[in-house]
Amino acid sequence: MTLLLKQVTKRFDEHIAVYQLSLEIPEKEMFGFLGGNGAGKTTTFRMILGLLDKTEGEISWNGESINYDKSHLIGYLPEERGLYPKLTVRDQLIYLGKLRGMKKQEVIIELESWLERFKVPEYIDKKVDELSKGNQQKIQFITAVIHKPKLLILDEPFSGLDPINVEMLKEAVVDLKMQDTSIVFSSHRMEHVEELCEHLCILHKGKPVVQGSLKDIKQTFGRKNLVVHGDHSFDFLENFPGVVQYKKIAQGCELQIENEEISQRIFSALQGQGFIRKFDLEEPSLNDIFIEKVGASYE
């Protein structure tokens, strides 16, 4: 089931939060939605989920308008987490699971298996406000996935988690994808999107500035990173034609260059200048691309 956004705009009075956004989110894939603060990610999610009316445009799933009565098809981890603090994890999940058409016993089986997986089986009888923020987030994640949705929308799923829990959640998300769940997630963390997503969109002030497959985005960006390690000074490369950025490091330097050809010229210029231990041409990182496209306004 492909999720399609066509020329979607959202205005809050005079303020345009999302402007003519068109996106195709392939089924059974993980799609990364990037953007600085206030770029329009959450607003877009809320429109997809029917929590906010769009001002203009169309949103469809598998060629049809999304039927919000069939809430069991969609799972949502909101940015502002919202669990009932005084309910136990068990009661919370039973309540939310039933809202999505699950039977109590089904909920318990799924919940126990998720808590086991997240290595916190003892939390089942704890009240939410007895849990740390990171652990509350795991519970919130379980509420988003317990009913096995076909489309899963995760708004900043990894924020506030320690590295071990980030890995645990990442693995869970990858497994859900393997089980054919279509997943869209927003993040400020480029490396997470780079690691997990085949396709992505970078929003800036409500407009897409980059979108497509990660591979194509990197290829068409043109610029490359070049890492050179060696014993002599590489300072002359700072003003070398085609070098966009120069960074001195202990072992040598790291450069951003305009294109692959510049690396050949640098290679020639380094001949006879001493021992080179490393000369590596690398794809730009998503972080490089983000900074270039979104620039100084990113917080």
Ligand SMILES: Nc1ncnc2c1ncn2[C@@H]1O[C@H](COP(=O)(O)OP(=O)(O)OP(=O)(O)O)[C@@H](O)[C@H]1O
């Ligand atoms: N209910 C609202 N009323 C008025 N303006 C709003 C409302 N919701 C969002 N906005 C504005 O719309 C813009 C997009 O906000 P949104 O929350 O979608 O950004 P975001 O990309 O999710 O940001 P962040 O990464 O900081 O969470 C912002 O300028 C925000 O102030």
